Amino acid sequence: MINSNNLRISLDRREIGSDMDFISHAHTDHLAAAKSSKMVLASEQTIRLIEHVQKIKIAETKTHNERFELIEAGHMLGSRQLCLNDTISGKRITYTGDFQVVKSKTAMPIDIQSTDVLIMDSTYENPNIRFDDKYETETLIQDWTNKMLSKGIVLFSAYAMGKAQELIAVLNEAGIRPVVSKKISSICAIYRDCGIGLDYSSAYDENSNYGDMIRDNFVGITETRDLNMLKACVHFAHSKNVFTAMATGFAKLFRFNTDVQFPLSDHADFQQSIQYAEDTGAKEILTYGQNADLFARNLSREGYNAMPFSNSTFSFKQK
Numbered sequence: 644m645i646n647s648n649n650l651r652i653s654l655d656r657r658e659i660g661s662d663m664d665f666i667s668h669a670h671t672d673h674l675a676a677a678k679s680s681k682m683v684l685a686s687e688q689t690i691r692l693i694e695h696v697q698k699i700k701i702a703e704t705k706t707h708n709e710r711f712e713l714i715e716a717g718h719m720l721g722s723r724q725l726c727l728n729d730t731i732s733g734k735r736i737t738y739t740g741d742f743q744v745v746k747s748k749t750a751m752p753i754d755i756q757s758t759d760v761l762i763m764d765s766t767y768e769n770p771n772i773r774f775d776d777k778y779e780t781e782t783l784i785q786d787w788t789n790k791m792l793s794k795g796i797v798l799f800s801a802y803a804m805g806k807a808q809e810l811i812a813v814l815n816e817a818g819i820r821p822v823v824s825k826k827i828s829s830i831c832a833i834y835r836d837c838g839i840g841l842d843y844s845s846a847y848d849e850n851s852n853y854g855d856m857i858r859d860n861f862v863g864i865t866e867t868r869d870l871n872m873l874k875a876c877v878h879f880a881h882s883k884n885v886f887t888a889m890a891t892g893f894a895k896l897f898r899f900n901t902d903v904q905f906p907l908s909d910h911a912d913f914q915q916s917i918q919y920a921e922d923t924g925a926k927e928i929l930t931y932g933q934n935a936d937l938f939a940r941n942l943s944r945e946g947y948n949a950m951p952f953s954n955s956t957f958s959f960k961q962k
Contacts, residue, residue, distance in 0.1 A: 645762075647729045647736060648710050652684065654725070654738050654762070654931065667740025668722035669693050669804060677701060686713060688721030688837055695833060696804065696826075717743040717753030718909050719805035720834055726756065734759040737923065738931070741766065743908070744915045745777045748812035749805075749839050753919075761925035762952055763916060768930075768938035770913045770945075772895050774906055784810070784890065784905050785817035788862060792819075795884030796877055797862045800870040800901070801891070803827045805909060807864050808834050810890050811841045813907070814862060820844060821862040822853060824869070857881075871900070917945065 644651055644658045653661040657675035664676035666685040669692035677683065677693055683704045685693075690704050716722040718741040725738045737758040746752050774780075791797045799821075801807040807827045814821050820842050823831065828845035835841060843864075846853045860883065865873050870887060878885045887901040892908025911919060920928055920942075928949040930938040935951040942949035 645727070645736065645738070647727045648731070650710060652711075652725070652727075655740055665725050665738070665740075666693070667716060667724070667738075668719055669696065670719070670741070670802075671697075673740065684708075684711070684713075684725070686721040686723045688833075689723070690721075691833060692721060692804065692830070696830065714754040714756060715751045716740055717745075717747060717750055719747075719750050720808070720837060720839065722750065724754070726758065736760045736762065737925075738762040739764045739919075741909070742911055742919070744911050744919050745774075747809055747909060748816075749808045749834065749841075750909070755919060755922045758923045758925050760927045760929065761920055761923055762929045762931050763920065763938075764910070765930045765932040765934040765938035766910045767892070767912045767916070768934040768941060770941055772912050773914060774892065774895065774908050774912045777907075780905055780907055781813045781816070784813055784888075784907065785819075787888070787903060787905075788814065788819060789817060791886040792860050792862065794860075795886055796860055796881060797886050797888065798870060798874055798877065799862070799864045799888050799890060800867040801864055801889075803866050804830050806890060806907070807831075808839070808841060809907065809909065810864060811843050812839075815842045819862055820856070821864050822846075822856055823863070824865045826866065827864060913941065917942070917947075920947065 644653050651662045653664045655667050655673040663682045663684045664680040669689045678699055683701050712726040713723040716724045727736045735758045741764050744753055788797055801810050803826045823843050823845050825847040831841050844851045844853045844856050874885050889899045889901045889904040890907040892906055892910055894904040894906040928947055929952040931952045939949045939951045
């Protein structure tokens with residue numbers, strides 16, 4: 644929790660005593676405060692996604708205030724960073740939440756502003772993990788999918804919110820219109836309403852040509868947990884080869900039970916995080932999240948003034 648300008652703000656967590664709860668984006672691991680918060684601080688798109696997917700009504704929300712600013716994080720639709728101008732210390736503070744420095748097809752580009760104190764996401768804390776060029780990864784996905792379509796049916800697994808929509812956009816660019824699950828389709832509808840064009844079909848959508856599409860080889864996108872079951876069902880129903888793929892940045896860390904996996908990430912890797920910190924000009928870096936301790940140590944080895952963000956309330960002191 645940050646205590647700035649006599650305002651206590653939790654950061655993607657549920658913390659007792661907060662005046663506001665900042666939710667950087669709508670992924671479930673950042674929503675602990677959503678149900679019980681007195682005041683949620685988030686973008687309008689994030690609030691809409693939370694209420695739609697989680698089936699909850701957020702009591703009261705703010706998207707702007709004279710004491711803070713929400714700026715684009717580049718991670719997914721609605722993702723934001725939180726910027727504060729602390730009157731006590733005279734410092735500008737930025738909390739990233741999950742962020743991505745490379746342009747995504749389904750998110751606004753990240754906004755990088757000067758800051759004194761940077762509280763930075765620690766998802767990829769290992770200097771040895773480096774993402775491939777995103778354009779090259781997208782091209783590999785397109786080329787592999789078109790090749791496999793000549794041999795059978797292709798099924799992708801992806802997170803239903805954020806990654807599935809990015810994957811649809813990548814496939815659309817190659818002239819491929821995928822079939823998607825009910826949950827993915829309902830989230831895509833919000834993306835469309837927010838001005839992000841996606842071309843897809845679903846058995847659960849009215850006026851869909853789903854039946855025509857699955858008469859021939861097709862591409863499907865489903866949630867990760869359903870992939871193996873769906874593969875068996877599709878193979879039984881169509882008596883065709885079914886090829887499976889996974890699209891996630893964690894393909895750089897883990898081996899998944901699919902025919903192929905693509906490191907399509909919506910996060911910054913270690914080197915990209917360093918470049919982001921350099922661009923902000925931050926003199927202090929506080930690492931945040933599950934890997935905060937190791938991330939801080941690795942940043943310190945690179946010569947940065949870095950330490951883990953404390954789980955207790957962090958107050959900014961007078962100069």
